[in-house]
Structure formats: structure tokens, C-alpha cells
Amino acid sequence: MDPVLVAENVVKRYGDAAALAGVSLTVGEGEVFALVGPNGAGKTTLVRCLTGTTTPDDGEVRLLGTDPRAARKQRVGLLPQDFSPPDRLTAGELVGYYAGLYDDPRDPAAVLREVGLDPEDDTWYGDLSGGQKRRACVAAALVNDPDVLFLDEPTTAVDPAGRRALWSVFEDLAAGGTTILLTTHDMAEAERLADRVALLSNGDVAATGTPGELVAAHGGPTRLVVDTDAEALPGFDPDVTDEGLVFADVAPEDIGDVVTALDAAGVDFEALSWREPTLEDAYLKLAGDVEHAGADGTVEVRR
Structure with a gap:
């Protein structure tokens, strides 16, 4: 079976700076794949390349076996890191609007309840708390019942209880066969949700493996x-x-x-x-190794 997501030697430059410097990875059907790394490592740029909102300068990307720009949008859900819907919509109106863009959406009220929001709440989006706003945005990304879901920092500003509730939502989606590409700074989130994790640093992949493999190899x-x-x-x-x-x-x-x-x-x-060592320990070790790599960028842990 062909991978759902493929990046092969992807390069993306902004002026003289390389946001991506030859990234390669594959994500299989039903897999939860987490991208972790410091700010500016290239995580969001890679998501944009894989979803077709940014075109790589070199290399190849494929989504559902085709150019991301040609992929059927009904099958793809995207939660960007920065998403600013109109303030004078309720969460129900927001999710209902996105449901109307697709041929066979899920029931907006059911999706709102799934992420922990009351579909009858008439509070405007602009007056919601940061965590409530993020939940509404997650609901908007799920309402088309996607086969592939991109989550860029999905639990930012969400309180600990709400974060765990959303984790359960994502776990249920993955158990049902949804492929998820997740970017996060929360190592507990990556360790709980991800089948595999890739560390991006300086626009390249420093290491890839299951959370357990990364902890065993680099956690100390x-x-x-x-x-x-x-x-x-x-x-x-x-x-x-x-x-x-x-x-x-x-x-x-x-x-x-x-x-x-x-x-x-x-x-x-x-x-x-x-x-015991955790994924955060492995991340800090790997990130430190990359930061102190030689001028040619070579890191012994890269694979």
C-alpha cells in the first residue's frame, strides 16, 4: 500500500534562508506522525508543503498518492497554527459554515460536543477563552470527516483537562483509520499520541523513530x-x-x-x-547535538 504522505528531499527557501534543507519522510495509512523541534525548525513550512499551500523549491511531496494541490479536499482536514475566524460568529455558526463547504459533512453539533463545546452556546467566537477558540477550530477541521488530518500545534492555549480530552478525540480518530500529522512542542503530547516522531532542526530531520526507540537511544x-x-x-x-x-x-x-x-x-x-528518561530528555539531547554540530551540519545521530 502506498504511503499517505511522502516528502522526498524537500527544500524550501525564503531569501537566503533555507526553511527546509532536504527533508524526507513517509507516513502510512492510519499512522500518527509527530513533528517536533524548536521554533524556526521548519515544521509549519513542511506542513504547508504537504498540504499544497506552499510549493517546495526542490524535491517532491505527495498527499494521498498525488500532488497535494490535486488531492480531494473532502479527504483532508487542516488545523493551522494561526487560524483567526471572524469574531462575530458562534462556534456553531463557524463549524456549520465549514460543514457547508463539503458534500457529506459530519453533524456540526456532534463534532462540537466531541471536542467539549456546547453547540447551543451563543457566545461569539471573539469572546471565547483561548482554549474554547482552539476547540472550535479543531471542530472545524474535523467536520468533513477527513481521511488525513494535519494538526499544527492543536492544543495551544487549551487547559490540561481539555488537552487530554482532545487527545482522546485524536486517538479515536487514529483508531478508526485516520492518518494524522501532528506538530507540537508538547513532548507528553507526542509521546502519548504518536506512533513515530521526527525531530526537525535547522530545516532537516535529525532523528526518526517510535517514542520508545528515541528514548532508548537518546534519552539517557x-x-x-x-x-x-x-x-x-x-x-x-x-x-x-x-x-x-x-x-x-x-x-x-x-x-x-x-x-x-x-x-x-x-x-x-x-x-x-x-x-525513567522521557521523550523530552531525548528531544533535549538530540536538539543539543544538532545545535553543536559542525559547520557542515553533520550530526552523528541523524538517520
């Missing part, structure tokens, strides 16, 4: 932090930090051995905490 070791003023522990080689003693690569079942050694050495401590 587990950390056991002991809140103490002590600067050593016999039989161990912890790092001495402002947090206290930090023990790397300690398995959960071995925490008791450290506690026993602390007691035996008479080391007082206030608390201890153990944590």
Missing part, C-alpha cells in the same frame, strides 16, 4: 536522586549536584540497595526520587 539513563548534603557514598559513584546525589542506571529493584548503603554509611537524606 534512569536517575535516582537522593536529597542530601552528603558528597559521597561508599561503594557507589553518584554525581554530586544541586539536587543531591544522583545515581544513574539504577533499576527499581536496586533502589533498596542504595537505601541500605545510605543507612549503613549514616547518610541523612530528606527524600529520594526515581525517574
